[in-house]
Amino acid sequence: MSDETVNIEINGEPLKARKGQMVIEVADDAGIRIPRFCYHKKLSVAANCRMCLVELEKAPKPMPACATPVGEGMKVYTQSPKALSAQKNTMEFLLINHPLDCPICDQGGECELQDLALGFGRGVSRYTEGKRVVSDPDLGPLISTDMTRCIHCTRCVRFTEEVAGYKELGATGRGEQMRIGTYIEQTVDHELSGNVIDLCPVGALNNKPFRFRGRAWEMTQHAQVSPHDPVGSNLWAHVLRGEFLRAVPRDNESINETWIADRDRYSNEGIYSEERVTTPLLRGKDGLQPVSWSEALEVAAKTLSDVIREHGADQLGALAAPGASVEEHFLFQALVRGLGSNNLDHRLGQVDFRSDGAEGHYPWFGITLEEIESLDGAMVIGSSLRKEAPMLAHRVRKAALNGTRVGLVNPAHYSYQFPTSGHLVRHGAELVTAAAEVVVALSEQLKASVPEEVQGLVKNVEPGAEARAIAEGLAAGESRWVMLGQLARSHPNWSELRALGLAAAGMANARFGVLSDGGNSAGAALAGVLPHRGPGAQAVKDAGLNAHEMFVSPRQAYLLLDCEPARDAWDSAAARDAMAGADKVIALASFMNEDLRQQADIVLPVGVYAESFGTRVNGEGRWQSSQGTVQPPGEARPAWKILRALGNVLELDGFEQMDPEEVLRDARAAIGEPGPGEENLDGVELAQPARPKGLWRLGEMPIYAVDALVRRSEPLQQTRDGRAAEARLAPADAEQLNVNDGDAVRVSLGNRGCRLLARIDTALPKGSVAVPVGLAETEGLGPRHGGVTVERI
Amino acid sequence: MKFHATKEFLPEDMREMINERVSRYPEGWQRSAVIDALREAQHRNGGYLDERWMDAIADQLDLPPIDVYEVATFYSMFETRPVGRNSVSICTNISCMLRGSDEIVEHAEKKLGIKVGQTTSDGRVYLKCEEECLAACKGAPMMMVNHKYHENLTPEKVDEILDGLE
Ligand code: SF4
Ligand code: FES
Ligand code: FES
Numbered sequence: 001m002s003d004e005t006v007n008i009e010i011n012g013e014p015l016k017a018r019k020g021q022m023v024i025e026v027a028d029d030a031g032i033r034i035p036r037f038c039y040h041k042k043l044s045v046a047a048n049c050r051m052c053l054v055e056l057e058k059a060p061k062p063m064p065a066c067a068t069p070v071g072e073g074m075k076v077y078t079q080s081p082k083a084l085s086a087q088k089n090t091m092e093f094l095l096i097n098h099p100l101d102c103p104i105c106d107q108g109g110e111c112e113l114q115d116l117a118l119g120f121g122r123g124v125s126r127y128t129e130g131k132r133v134v135s136d137p138d139l140g141p142l143i144s145t146d147m148t149r150c151i152h153c154t155r156c157v158r159f160t161e162e163v164a165g166y167k168e169l170g171a172t173g174r175g176e177q178m179r180i181g182t183y184i185e186q187t188v189d190h191e192l193s194g195n196v197i198d199l200c201p202v203g204a205l206n207n208k209p210f211r212f213r214g215r216a217w218e219m220t221q222h223a224q225v226s227p228h229d230p231v232g233s234n235l236w237a238h239v240l241r242g243e244f245l246r247a248v249p250r251d252n253e254s255i256n257e258t259w260i261a262d263r264d265r266y267s268n269e270g271i272y273s274e275e276r277v278t279t280p281l282l283r284g285k286d287g288l289q290p291v292s293w294s295e296a297l298e299v300a301a302k303t304l305s306d307v308i309r310e311h312g313a314d315q316l317g318a319l320a321a322p323g324a325s326v327e328e329h330f331l332f333q334a335l336v337r338g339l340g341s342n343n344l345d346h347r348l349g350q351v352d353f354r355s356d357g358a359e360g361h362y363p364w365f366g367i368t369l370e371e372i373e374s375l376d377g378a379m380v381i382g383s384s385l386r387k388e389a390p391m392l393a394h395r396v397r398k399a400a401l402n403g404t405r406v407g408l409v410n411p412a413h414y415s416y417q418f419p420t421s422g423h424l425v426r427h428g429a430e431l432v433t434a435a436a437e438v439v440v441a442l443s444e445q446l447k448a449s450v451p452e453e454v455q456g457l458v459k460n461v462e463p464g465a466e467a468r469a470i471a472e473g474l475a476a477g478e479s480r481w482v483m484l485g486q487l488a489r490s491h492p493n494w495s496e497l498r499a500l501g502l503a504a505a506g507m508a509n510a511r512f513g514v515l516s517d518g519g520n521s522a523g524a525a526l527a528g529v530l531p532h533r534g535p536g537a538q539a540v541k542d543a544g545l546n547a548h549e550m551f552v553s554p555r556q557a558y559l560l561l562d563c564e565p566a567r568d569a570w571d572s573a574a575a576r577d578a579m580a581g582a583d584k585v586i587a588l589a590s591f592m593n594e595d596l597r598q599q600a601d602i603v604l605p606v607g608v609y610a611e612s613f614g615t616r617v618n619g620e621g622r623w624q625s626s627q628g629t630v631q632p633p634g635e636a637r638p639a640w641k642i643l644r645a646l647g648n649v650l651e652l653d654g655f656e657q658m659d660p661e662e663v664l665r666d667a668r669a670a671i672g673e674p675g676p677g678e679e680n681l682d683g684v685e686l687a688q689p690a691r692p693k694g695l696w697r698l699g700e701m702p703i704y705a706v707d708a709l710v711r712r713s714e715p716l717q718q719t720r721d722g723r724a725a726e727a728r729l730a731p732a733d734a735e736q737l738n739v740n741d742g743d744a745v746r747v748s749l750g751n752r753g754c755r756l757l758a759r760i761d762t763a764l765p766k767g768s769v770a771v772p773v774g775l776a777e778t779e780g781l782g783p784r785h786g787g788v789t790v791e792r793i
Numbered sequence: 794m795k796f797h798a799t800k801e802f803l804p805e806d807m808r809e810m811i812n813e814r815v816s817r818y819p820e821g822w823q824r825s826a827v828i829d830a831l832r833e834a835q836h837r838n839g840g841y842l843d844e845r846w847m848d849a850i851a852d853q854l855d856l857p858p859i860d861v862y863e864v865a866t867f868y869s870m871f872e873t874r875p876v877g878r879n880s881v882s883i884c885t886n887i888s889c890m891l892r893g894s895d896e897i898v899e900h901a902e903k904k905l906g907i908k909v910g911q912t913t914s915d916g917r918v919y920l921k922c923e924e925e926c927l928a929a930c931k932g933a934p935m936m937m938v939n940h941k942y943h944e945n946l947t948p949e950k951v952d953e954i955l956d957g958l959e
Contacts, residue, residue: 167859172867184862
């Protein structure tokens with residue numbers, strides 16, 4: 001027996017335990033249930049509820065199982081008269097102030113207090129004194145509060161401090177006066193905040209939009225996968241009478257553990273938005289008019305063939321949302337390629353495509369989420385992490401707290417809530433130089449020579465202290481990782497940033513990865529929704545136009561798969577103009593928007609992620625399928641069905657599938673097993689970045705503006721992150737422009753522009769203005785990154 | 794989260810005092826200085842704390858404000874709303890209660906025309922709600938007035954003490 005193992009006995013059953021484990025963990029592993037409220041396997045031990053009291057041989061008093069470490073030969077009794085009486089007495093105390101309002105409580109039926117009261121409570125209360133009354137703080141649009149129900153387990157407090165990383169909730173007052181809340185009325189703003197709902201063992205914190213809409217036992221639960229970012233968090237969709245009422249985490253240790261981000265939890269609220277398209281629409285003389293499916297499909301097919309006959313297949317541009325499923329992506333590309341066009345892309349947010357030929361087969365993290373936790377050193381270039389992929393940020397944070405040295409190179413000072421080896425913040429136009437600094441520092445550190453290809457970028461670059469610290473962190477230990485985020489991918493110098501990232505990874509012998517947009521950009525790339533590659537990353541003969549080219553060299557006709565070009569595109573203004581100028585726009589869309597209303601000729605209503613079988617490939621390269629959980633509303637149909645029908649009307653090959661599983665089989669067969677492929681720099685022309693005139697527009701994608709569904713989720717839009725339409729300026733620039741916090745400003749580029757309120761933000765480097773993309777307020781401005789002028793109005 | 798005030802709100806000498814306190818504790822335990830900082834802030838702010846002072850202290854100590862609120866609301870010696878100039882705490886814990894503190898409270902309330910927890914309208918006297926034993930049971934009933942103990946109280950003695958307050 002090793003020193004690390006101890007033998008204990010629980011209820012007479014001999015068990016082996018690791019040294020340092022708490023009795024409750026050993027019991028849980030052995031399937032012996034000890035009642036508890038405050039203990040949670042992912043949080044620190046508070047031992048404040050006393051529900052887990054058990055009897056220990058030789059101990060004079062019952063001991064809390066959650067805070068009692070195992071010892072050799074320990075004998076534990078969880079059900080002895082002494083243990084049971086302690087548990088029952090605790091329960092009686094817990095209930096004295098509890099309102100016992102289960103009939104009107106949303107937690108009823110899934111409440112730990114209710115369940116345990118059934119097992120350990122008395123039938124009748126002996127408590128006759130008055131109960132305390134607690135007023136309910138307003139924690140914002142996502143979490144409802146009924147604080148009289150709180151039993152002060154502090155799980156929610158420990159969550160905000162330990163997992164979210166910033167303590168927003170606390171226990172103020174003491175004794176009878178103790179309250180859980182924020183003390184001063186304010187909303188809880190963290191992007192993982194909704195998890196306190198699942199953690200709260202009682203009905204004190206609940207899902208606010210879901211309030212009073214369904215009972216736990218009436219609903220059915222269905223496995224789903226979130227489509228909003230490349231993590232692919234696992235969810236349970238809870239459904240009542242055909243309606244997707246709420247989402248909760250589905251435990252998956254290797255992906256989302258027991259959490260989900262608020263974006264995954266509340267995006268379902270968008271499904272029932274009034275902007276849902278519920279019938280096929282065709283443009284008549286009074287605008288879009290409802291028509292039958294057969295008519296819509298006929299006209300769509302005819303329109304497509306007419307355009308191609310008159311203008312050539314090259315005049316068709318096709319764009320797909322990166323969150324659509326593999327099945328949809330596969331049929332979409334088959335349709336467009338069947339029509340003879342390679343103008344096909346899902347990378348609407350990108351502008352620099354010079355590296356296309358040298359990139360791997362699909363964008364991936366280069367590592368699994370679990371492996372992140374055991375890294376020694378890491379560097380992230382161009383990512384706000386928390387807002388781009390909250391659960392990925394959570395893993396990185398865990399790693400950093402555990403000793404991984406994480407360095408960051410960014411165009412603004414983002415808050416990470418973890419210790420970093422360095423945070424190098426530079427003006428957007430100098431991001432390449434910043435990355436070059438790290439590369440130089442790394443080569444000095446490791447006595448390795450800078451790879452040939454990037455020599456030109458590191459010439460005369462002198463690393464500063466921050467770059468050295470990042471290099472030192474990255475060089476630490478054995479296992480290392482370099483990742484480029486969405487701000488790097490959307491940068492006009494993506495190729496240079498990528499090349500430097502690759503050079504750093506090469507020198508440090510680190511894995512290399514990319515954080516891309518949407519929930520299935522890996523699947524989109526594999527399925528062939530790319531101008532230069534077909535399914536399975538097979539190069540195509542005549543590469544078509546990429547997303548950006550399709551907008552700046554407008555096409556006669558566009559086919560859209562659930563994307564909103566004016567919101568999604570790198571140059572929103574160019575995208576909108578291209579749509580407006582096109583002869584025909586055919587949109588497979590789940591939601592209506594102003595642009596479609598003006599520009600679309602045919603709108604074919606499609607289902608969103610939970611409304612049809614769909615497979616998504618996450619950033620680890622993991623394929624995850626989920627069934628359709630609810631029906632698309634009205635006449636809307638799963639997009640794969642519509643694409644197949646279109647293919648059939650157009651008499652194209654490869655559209656014979658009877659069900660989505662068959663589409664997936666076909667897609668898999670066409671894709672084969674290409675693997676992630678190699679990332680290299682072959683044939684990539686690198687250039688020195690130019691510094692444009694004026695301020696540098698930093699186009700961040702707000703966390704709640706990433707796709708059509710999230711944009712329709714009212715509760716998410718009401719959060720602080722959802723109200724992101726502001727122009728954020730560095731204090732020095734604001735002073736120079738004579739702009740005060742809250743002033744109206746106009747941000748413009750040539751004759752394009754937008755009007756916003758200014759916010760002064762010390763997180764921004766001088767010379768930058770952060771103007772978010774993906775919002776109606778800013779789509780008139782255009783390019784996501786680059787020079788703009790700002791003036792007070 | 795938005796701070797109501799940043800550390801610059803604190804007077805320079807107070808920031809120095811806080812830093813000096815921080816230096817007494819091991820690194821990373823700067824939160825140990827919260828109580829000292831709050832006490833100082835309360836004295837400087839006319840006997841109570843508000844969000845500006847608490848947030849500024851949080852900023853100075855690099856803590857989330859809620860950590861400071863927790864401490865400020867936990868200890869009954871800290872006030873988080875405006876109170877009168879003179880703080881009067883009549884002990885009502887067990888020994889004092891047995892020795893007639895209820896009558897003392899009643900007397901004081903009547904005399905001042907306020908209830909426990911309230912301040913006289915002229916802002917002169919704050920009758921604090923004292924929950925804990927003040928550890929002077931041998932002289933019960935007792936009360937504390939502005940940090941000073943008065944024992945073996947009688948209504949007459951209370952009158953005298955209260956009349957003597959500015
Ligand atoms: S609100 Fe819920 S999770 Fe938070 S302390 Fe109260 S019972 Fe525990
Ligand atoms: S679970 Fe052990 S004390 Fe709460
Ligand atoms: S009970 Fe009043 S001082 Fe102890």
